[in-house]
Amino acid sequence: MQFKNSIIALSISAAIFPTSAVAQDSDIEVITVTASRMDKPVSAIPNTVTIIDQEQLNEQLRTTQDLSTIIGNLAPSFSPSRQKMSNTGETLRGRTPLIMIDGVPQSNPLRSGGRSGQTIDPAMIERIEIIHGANAMHGLGAQGGIINYITKKPSGDNEHHVSFDVTVPNSLDSDGISFGTSYSFSGESENLDMIGAVSYRNNGVYYDANDEMIGVDTTQGESMDSQSMDFFIKLGHDFDQSRLELMVNHYNMENNGDYMAVKGDKENDIPTGAIKQDQPWDAANNQVTTTSLTYTHEDIAGQQLSLQFFNQNFEAVYGGGCWSDFYDPSMEGSDQVTVCGTGENGESLYYEQSRNKSVKWGMKASMMASNIADSGMSIAYGLDIFRDTTEQDMVMSGVSWVPESTYDNIAPFAQIDYDLIENLTLSGGVRYEYAKLNVDDYKTMYGYGNKYVEGGNPDFNETLFNIGASYKITPALRVYTSFSQGFGMPDVGRVLRDGDNFQGPNPSIEDTLALDPIVTDNIEFGADYQGEYFSSKIAYYRSSSDYGARMVDKGDGSGSFVIKREKSLIEGIEASVTAYIGDNDDVGVNLAIQNGEYDSNDDQKVDTDLDGANISPNRINLFWNHNFDNDISTRIQANFYMDKDFKDENNNVYANFDGYTTVDASIAIPVYDGTLSIGIQNLLNEDYYTYYSQTVGKDTRYFKGMGRTATIGFSLPF
Template structure:
């Protein structure tokens, strides 16, 4: 292995494959791999934090045994909580905290946090993903755990068309009810200097079955994508001319569920842990939905040889609907109701890059956004619901749950990079942000309390510092201190407000985190490796809702952990990759003196994944992926509570294969190859507190997909 190149690629040991990532060659002929999860492109091996980059080829292999991007990342990214069976990234934390999800720089997070940030695009739209860990001052609110930067696919110079067809079926119960299919088409090329891409797909997902051959019950808390039609479309135009470039893009993703199945409520009475049961006969007009439209314009111009500007203007229109919830026994709900979110966001980013000399470079600029969101509920007839034993939902109309919230932000930032010597590099940055929040008058759903509107503004000042030291071509050490912040979910408090509620008097101080990270990247013979130790603390954690909002608390939080990745090149055809992470967290309640362990939805148990890669050299590549999630006891004094159970370990083995066949590529995957019956961490913790959320993992499932190149 070329030693100079290995020093660059070793930082990618936490990925499943080291491949091409928009690389370029300098005058010295050395390939420089750049990532964009900072503000401007930066060499990967010069970053003072742990970064994972997953390329398109690896994603295509992993998608053969995963339903969405959230599952892929949760399986293979160290520090990220294990996958869930639901249509949510609730509990899928990164280093025990929330991550900011960006699609081509556009934030998917909303202040009314509904935890679907990783479920807003189709796998066919993803080019590569960069996971940038730790508190982040570069992108603003929401990045206390890190940044997940998703790049979508772009046009290619050569005219090409590609048709994709796919089938997926359970192998434990083979019938039409368990068969899903996919069809898509892509056109790409160049016209008068403009690169273009236009792609669309339709996917019909039906039922899934566990290892015993039983149909998986619907997830009644956060929802799922069973019996859904999924549509996607993306288009992109880009052109470079006279030291400038322009990219215009549109991305649309829609999921519409239409199922005849509900979760049998009688399972709630069974002893822990009994798997949820699916029952037929559901009558519900509108079920789980996602509609995500993103319009994006990016303009880059080289002002001089040493100065450039990058401008991004984006608009996002988003709505999502959840499964109904029986909140009649809770005073804060007092209804049988179904929530949905309607949100829009208009944003602007302007970033200047200035090279002051051969050693110092600055990124500086402004971010601005205007987000509007509201969360009504559809209410249902209780008598009809009771008579049907939880199967028939007759709408009584909509009511307000969370009123329209305006969330405006304006920020200025400066990020510097300095090359002190051939061995030492420093980075430092600051960000100042002001956020104005307000809501209109409304009446609460449960207590029917009239709440007057109010407004509140706050500001946050955060920094980041880092240093890298290249001992030689094979070993790099780094150390970093970073701050991050996020505004707590305003809607979580407003929906349970009393008549005296006022934003300026509520418990809405931002979560401000301080992170420290120490890491090493190195190559030792045929092994490239990556080690990182991190700590994170905050005087105030996120708002915790207990007893359906009757108690809202903010706890002091401290987290630490360890991540390790290694890739062993056995020989030209075989490679072994290992990824391990362990996260520990404690919290101290307000007015208390002792710390207690954080719950399982915040701090996952240790996770180990191993991937055996085989490249036959004749167009066949194969991966065998093993995921081990350890057990952990999250109870306090041995008592069960929300997200506090004594969880058991489990193992899942997947097999992915790719074949160059004719004018295309055939991908074949078998999920849960050994057909083990298991309950994910999410299901063991029971999101809704009873067995109707205890959804087993999918049993042995076959997925076949063929991409034909015209």
């Protein structure tokens, strides 16, 4: 693959447009990135970093509560939101990111399921840290980068905060009204500080630009016609030089199950629709509890200690269907199932759905010594221990689809920063990953080969490296480069449940290469500038994997994907410029361009474009913020998604994306001691199909995007 924008062109652009790691205010130096494991300032990290702070998050929440949409608005190399409960196909720089809450992994390495984006309400978040590109500092699953949701902290004062918001569609139909509310309190005593919050959200149905109801995804999960609740609490105690903190977040999202899909016709441009009809199965839902106990000490033999124990309990129920893949002759005539049709061979088909259950336990321990003996050298070292036990079963019949699998991982690491000369910082690190998978003997489902597979305990080990350099040409202008590796597993559940992955008379999980780890190499060159009148950034990256994992739709209408293991290569450019016009106006542009290919014929040469389930579109984001002297603030933003053709090894177009443009506008007005906000999403009422629907969707998932909506919100601290 030849990427048109070469490193030479990048260097010229960097010279013409000095750039910034994050388009933020001039206090960028004091912002530290906890996801770096060394609490580094942004300007010391040799990677592209995006920090979405509380002010930016609040601006976005005026128009949408969807975290995927918010991240895409501010970090355009992230895929457009599917506007569904599922986030399958939402990638960062074309690869899956590791999503965390306060450093606790939300992604499910054994069986992804596409629900890691629905584990916390935005009302609980203080800021979002995004490290772009493969990263080994948190180990498993960060091939595309890290998205770390940092939860709110106690304010130090006894304070309460309430918020309300209502969203109405352009049609003003009552069934399309959504509303939400949250309440939080914060305070401290002599021995304890705490913050707690609860939120509730009720989503109506969604309408497109033609005031037609958007189709429902009754299988992977639907966010419209749903309810969500979140309970959050954080307790802390400060000792003389240390702190102990407990965080618990429980999130529950449930579809109401009141609508069924009406099949579309992609070839004839007929979108998937919806009708009011009870679903004949349990509606899709997500239930996630994240717990973290963290102890930090500022001075142990001159070093800083960070010790975190965490747990996540995750359960996702997916919607149902009447598919031959789920047929099992042993269930013929059983009162456990409901017959819904007849198969090709006269067999009785029945409604079925799956449930994914995962329990994670882990520990992260690290020590950091800064500026050792005034040498300019800092070192962080530690050990991560992780266990994930996952199973996917069928709700109606109780049959196991993915056998219970336990993944154990232990990873020591060390990271060094060295100020070699003034303004030049070199960094390097190594992480050793040892992983073991434990699966008992099992049988694949009847529709997935009906094969007996011998279990086992395959183990894997990888040594990952990263090296980087950051040089400040001036206090405002920096250039950097880095090489880093990411480690991950393919979706183990998809591999185990598919009988085609196990060949021969006595198949065993020990024999399949489909379970081998994914190692991603990421090279990056960039520059950033943070000045009084403008800030900007530009970065070129190249991400490659000799044995990657590509998701491919099974094509049976169930929404199931299989995993293909192939060589892959992704290249891209990210850039942004923000101009500070006077004291009241910020005007900016963000750009993300990427190309990705995979090896379709196993000749170790990439030759076919990655599709929309694996790579995001090229796009430009524009924005204008204005602050009035009376504390009223406004924001207008536009997202331009560019057309794209996807070509195979013979240069034939196998899929295409018809780009579109959406515009959002919002205003925040001080009212008494609170803030009244009004936001309009898709201001121009653009009529479009979502990116995922156009590039991957079938007739049953050919969804329009949301039309114009208006949101009115009010928040009040007291």
